[in-house]
Amino acid sequence: MVKLTVDLVEGAMQYTNPLKDRELDLRGYKVPAIENLGSTLDQFDTIDFTDNEIRKLDNFPLLKRLKALIFTANKIIRIGEDLVSSLPNLETLILTDNNIAELKDLDPLIPLNKLSFLSLVRCPVTLKMNYRLYVIGRMPQLRFLDFKRITLAERKQGRSFVKHLAPITKTDSASDNGNKSKAGAVKTFVPGAPVGKKASDENADINAASKFQEKPPSNEQQPARDFPQATLHAGVKRVIMSGGNSQDLNAIQDAIKRAKTMDEVERLHHMLSSGQYAGFAAHWHKQQQQSQQQQ
Template identity: 85%
Template sequence: MVKLTVDLVEGAMQYTNPLKDRELDLRGYKVPAIENLGSTLDQFDCIDFTDNEIRKLDNFPLLKRLKALIVTSNKVIRIGEDIVSSLPNLETLILTDNNIAELKDLDPLVPLSKLTFLSLVRCPVTLKMNYRLYVIGRLPQLRFLDFKRITLAERKQARSFVKHLAPVTKTDTISDINNSKSAGVKTFVPGAPVGKKTTDENTDNVALSKPLEKTSSSEQPLPREFPQATLHPGVKRVIMSGGNSQDLNAIQDAIKRAKTMDEVERLHHMLSSGQYAGFAAHWHKQQQSQQQQ
């Protein structure tokens, strides 16, 4: 089993993905745990851990820049309670095809006030009664859950549902994080001089100390998983045909309008594999045909 060493992290494929974000590709290495990400020096907007053996989502250094984390097809059963102190600006979390089984195992995500897109497709927890109501109620900042836009009706139901639940109790709340900083607890900051105290250079974490607010009704583009790049030696590399910005916008619109989970997964597979060239023309033709009918 491969360890996630500094050499592996520094030698992994790095590129600008279709969303114009800097992405680090750590797909297919079969690593069992997250470690040594401090060597990234917080230079990436997205990190892709697809197809590894990760069991717990923790051990991150402070990565203020990181907005998207893709952990598809792993063995994640737990999420570290201190994830908010390491990834305060996380917006997209893809946990498709993992082993999270209990609703309470999702509670560490509650303090992530910027998290708007979450996927738990093919996780055992999705089979729990009132799964969507629980997640939407606990995470009111979400806009999309399992590639499906959260409706106002669902939000209203979820608010009523969580009123009957005990509040989330955490050993590492936002106030605990702020207190630990004032108490002089050492936090590893990528790129900071060794042996010297570090201080926050901006107020990125100020919003985390505020109560979760209701999101606005304005729609945001649907986050996506990104194309494959370099894989572990011996793993077949996917050659991508890709497409232009119109194709990207069209497939995004198609995902938002999809009526079944099978259709969502089919479109999502096209996007993640890069095989969507010419999709815009096909989609517009299909829309015109439906309007004529």
């Protein structure tokens, strides 16, 4: 497995991209971890790590110039807590097609007060209940989430939603990180670093989210087209008004479970995440009947 050595960094392609930013191309080297970026001498606005094997977003030196990071098609499951001290001017973070699975795993991004563009497309976390509300509420500095502009209506709903969640505390974060770290590993507190929650607070958050779901805003207060595009687990209603109903939602989730090819899964997942599944139940039931008749 290739390591991100000083020689590799210095020999990688560098150029001025269409945005007139200096970019370092580290695509496709299959490196497992971030290291030796100090050798860039903070001379780049963008670094592209697409198509590598990176599992944790951490270990950056202080890079004041860096504004954009691209990590499409990696294996990232965790985000380091010290990003804000290393990347104080980060504006764009692309984490498309990674393995981040829990909402609380996104909390280390909260202190990045200049972060305006975030993509988590095709990450498991996007299927969590109230994913979009959670991210918008926790990170009011964002302007775009998953390549969609955040509306004023979404910001209001996000602020209301996070009020129902358990507060993030430093003690909880230290405890959570202690459980995940190896024996003997030393954790250093970074002032201003994001903090997590106790595992015991999960149920409180779920109950609060349920209460929030029971009182959706009226159509007079919020036009249907302005509702956030949040995807939910099976059995949970979507927050958005996409024109579909609970039968359509159950039908498309059943179709995903029965899908036989990855292309079909991707197509259905896109329909679900974008909210474009109105009338799918009738189509799915008809398809199932035809399949049974053929058998």
